[in-house]
Amino acid sequence: MISASTHAGNATPFSKRLESLLSSNMNSRRAESREWRNTYQIFPLAYADAALYDLEPPKVTTLYGIRVPQGPKQVVRYDDGTGDELPVPLGTTAFVSGKTMFEMLPPELKSLAVRARAKYAPRPFAGIKDAKAMSTGLGIATKGLDELDDWDEEKVKTYPFLWKNPITHNLHFMVHPCAVREIFVDPLPANVPKRETHLYPDGAHLTDLDGVRTLLYRMQRPAIAPRLVYPHDWNERDLMIFHNRGLMHSVVGLFREDDLRVFHQCNLAATDQPEGPNEEDRAGIYALMN
Template sequence: MAIEVAPLPLPPSADPSKFADFGREVKGVSPGTLTPEQFKEIEQLLYKHSALLFRNAELTPEQQYALTKAFDPSSESYGHGNNKTGETKKSILHPDLKTIPRVPQVQLIGNGTVYDHEGLAEAKLKHPSHTTFHKTKVSEEDEAKGVTRFYRWHIDAALYDLSPPKVTTLYGITVPRGQKQVCRYDDGTGDELEVPLGTTAFVSGRTMFELLPRELKSLAVRSRVKYAPHPYVWMAPAHAKPTGLGIETEGLEMALDELPPWEQAKVKVFPLLWKNPVTGGLHFQVHPCGVCELFVDPLPAGAAREGALYPDGAHLTDLGLVRDLMYRMQRPAIAPSLVYPHDWHEKDLVLFHNRGVLHSVVGAFKPDQVRAFHQCNLAASDDPVGPDAEDVKKYA
């Protein structure tokens, strides 16, 4: 049977014109048993459309690891290392991940207590909640009515030592059903988004770049971001903005000399824009919570200087300034009409181009609502590629 594709089921809140190329449901093929020819077709589809959905997929942890690895055959370890969080319980990621013993690259995530699962006798899972990470939170009364928030917009990446995974695979095994929730932005805009219970929300990094006005496109194409060492430990004492898009600047980050041992050579500096290996398009790919500095190259010779930001280049080290600039550039792309909130069903498999989208956990479950997912992403064999000289000439 030939591979068939159909558009993703967009919610009424989505602007269809912004999703013309984003996301496809794949039919007629089993993702766990792809032939080499079928995989090549899936690979092209993923890079072209950023996210692929397979319904009613049968997928063992071994098959999920093999599928994820096929996108980057030299990759081996889980995206944060096979010890998950850098051998420290201080990491903000530590409570969210449980390793499948026989396939350490696959993580069990979800909510509630799961028994006798793939070699785990008992696993207590906790769905991440904005109430433990944001500076402010919705009231208990509103939460009881189903009001919630984006938890943290991010890229799956260690952002220290290891290279960002190319692809993440998410497989729904136990999916509780429930009333829809209202995701509030609580940033003074009045924006809100109706979402399915426990949705994973996605936005396009390509759209994030294309929305920018000319002067910010010029800045983006010339810039690189520096991430903090062990960023998930560094950010753990801090609080996120109510949109989940970055950290409030309150001086709460862990001091660099209090972090686990780190080496300057392993600190990551990445372009703001990552080049799609198939389409050649530029995707705005910044994990706003881990950023600490910004490097801006000067305008190329002959470029118009009028209205340009930092025309002579810059090295920005003021954390508040760097975060404010990132927020200004990224916030338009998480507008309700630009978010795809996936409505999970059991045996849904979603593949997403981790170097082309940002995503967020959303919502809250009650302790007795059991949810179990398998997640796999692998630290890549190379770092992302940024804009080339022609891109800089075009946009700067």
């Protein structure tokens, strides 16, 4: 497989590290014993373009297809016991809506999402460079998050689970599951009755990595059901411009050794942090619990 891309802006170092991680995961899953046309695959990693350290997440990403490999469709096998499968074009970019991810949560998880913040590991993509992604792409299957010496606490990022679209005011569930180290949950306001169905009504600081990943998986997995994933069927000279603070995406494909996939990608680190839910947003969600 040959995969190339050209990046612009401050996100370049992150993009190169992520490409390396994606490539190592995809190559490790090549089914050499199968006929290429019958190859099954799994999602390599679901992510938004963001360094999650030092730099703020870009608002927009552009992708331009220069050379697109041609071949039969492949099948993404979720391989998580559900039997879910998704036919995809060769070399697709698959997209998932953060808005849908939030809106389909049950009330108790919505109440948690509007109060939660994710603290990311220092230089997270260096810390997981030797890790393997889960079969659904939602997080790391191995322990991951190696301890690094060269990092600055002031550059470590903590973001709300939900990022607000400044135009529509919709809330998007935008958590990068492979890079989160800790979760902070604010307590419920004093005027909100505490019920058994509320999660962490008094607030919490979750530091157990397995517990953090299990919770995020519970919240994110429903939104990547096959019917909710858009796999773009690339043609050469396609230009895609997408909202990087509202969509998660995944590079998908198992290639033959002589396939060539060349794209230009551009995203620029933003100057502001994503905006989270305000008190009015939270009040509307708390009302669902009554």
